[in-house]
Amino acid sequence: MRIRHIRGMFGLPALLLVSILLTTGCSGVIGPKYAAGFSAVPADCAAALKPAEPAIKAFAGEVYSSATEFEDDDRSVSPYSQYLGCAQNFGTSVLREPLAPHRKPMWRNVEVSYFVSMYPIMAGETTRSLMEREEIDTRSPRPTPVAGIGDDAVTWVKARSPRELTRVTVEFKIGNLSVQVETSGKDWSGVAEAATVFDSAELRADLQSGAESIAKALARQVPSALPTTVLTMPSRTKTTTTTTTTTAIRPVVWDPCLISERSITAAGLEERPDIWASGSDRSRCGWDGAWYRVVAHSTEAPFESSVYENYVNPKPVTIGSRHAVQTHSRSSDLFCVLSFELPVEANIPHAGGRTLEFEASLTESHSRAELCDELVRVVTVLQGDLPPTT
Structure with missing residues (x-):
């Protein structure tokens, strides 16, 4: 009788209404429940790459240098998202004595970008598969899934022009955090007449294993280091976006x-x-x-x-x-x-x-x-x- 009375009053299935009231604590406020998400990207490039330092060192191998400075590509902060891009480049363009009679690293470069969406996450919502998105570059091979990195991860090799660096990218997601790890590089050939190698099966294997190991290290450690909050819908009032890009002044050539x-x-x-x-x-x-x-x-x-x-x-x-x-x-x-x-x-x-x-x-x-x-x-x-x- 009571359930029929409620249905008659509100025109809703009684069991559904009871469920809503129980979910909202009978407060009378009916709305979605949001889950916790990340509220900021790392503070700087040192913090962004430090969790993967051992993996970066292993990837760079003999060209690794602890003195290599971080390259701050840019930082962007708005009520809707936050972004940070960082890079480190290891190696030299100058042949050194003695010449190695085999392939060895010439350049090993790492670029890492963090993107945090500030839009709320619905309770129980699962991460949308990265395989469902549009391909980043139609010239590149289709991304392939990578297991064991974050909630979801894919990898791909970027299409390249004849003199471009070979690049391998791994992207993974954890909730509202997206991270891209891109590795690139060149090799010395071991043959003086053909000093540099821009692309080879061995180089691609080095770049892919490096990108995946760096991504795994970040996925394991970064979530515990980033602040979290229960996100709410960003205000639609006029807001200001702050973007910082590091641009060095180009010096004149030496005379x-x-x-x-x-x-x-x-x-x-x-x-x-x-x-x-x-x-x-x-x-x-x-x-x-x-x-x-x-x-x-x-x-x-x-x-x-x-x-x-x-x-x-x-x-x-x-x-x-x-x-x-x-x-x-x-x-x-x-x-x-x-x-x-x-x-x-x-x-x-x-x-x-x-x-x-x-x-x-x-x-x-x-x-x-x-x-x-x-x-x-x-x-x-x-x-x-x-x-x-x-």
Whole structure:
């Protein structure tokens, strides 16, 4: 009788109404129940990557350096979401002695991004499968599931152009937190005539295992480190979004004409004023020797494309405490080049720092071997005046 009376009063199935009243504690307020979710991304890149530090170290291997700085890509905070992107790059573009006769890491790069949605999570709601979303890049292979990482995880290899880095991405979700881990890199080939390897089955295997191990480490430790709250619907009133992007001021190129006259004289050279040129992206200075000419080029161009793509037969050379690469011209025996990598951002990312080259050319009849030996001697005298090199 009582149930029929309630149904008659409210026009609802009585059992359903009783259920609602019990759920709301009979307060008369009927609304959804929200679950707890994450309320913030990590405070900074040190906090973001620290849980995966052992995995990152294992991935980078012999090119790992604890002195490598974090690259803060950007941070974005709004009432609807929070985002943090960080990166670390390990390695060098300069061949080192002794040359390894086998494949070894040249660059190992890690990028990690955190995204927290501030929209509420319904109680009992499950994470939507990442496999159901639209593919990030239709040129790339379809993502594949990865077990044992967060609530849900997928991985894929990014499609690449001929000179791009090979990249492997793992994305996982835990509630309202999404994390992407991207690994990329290059290898030394172990063959001097073909110094760098942009893509290979072995490299892809290294990148995938690295991305998955880093993602697993983050999924295990990050949730306990992030603050949580029961999220409520963000206010629809006008709000302000704060976005922070780290942008370094690009320095001008180093001018080789800054080499002191005393060093030039000690090296047995005479300045050639007609060779001097200077600009924001390149600078040039030249000198005459007894039977050869030396021209120094300082450019914004990255070391890898300047050296390994323009010249042949790269050979590591030690100049004092500096590392350089000696190369030859593709079409002439009259030239020898010594190149240094500067620890300054080049005009193309992920291809090494800026380039400082010393190019020697014959003016009399001597062999290229003699020319290269003389260039090493000259630069050894001048190297105390050079800027820092990698």
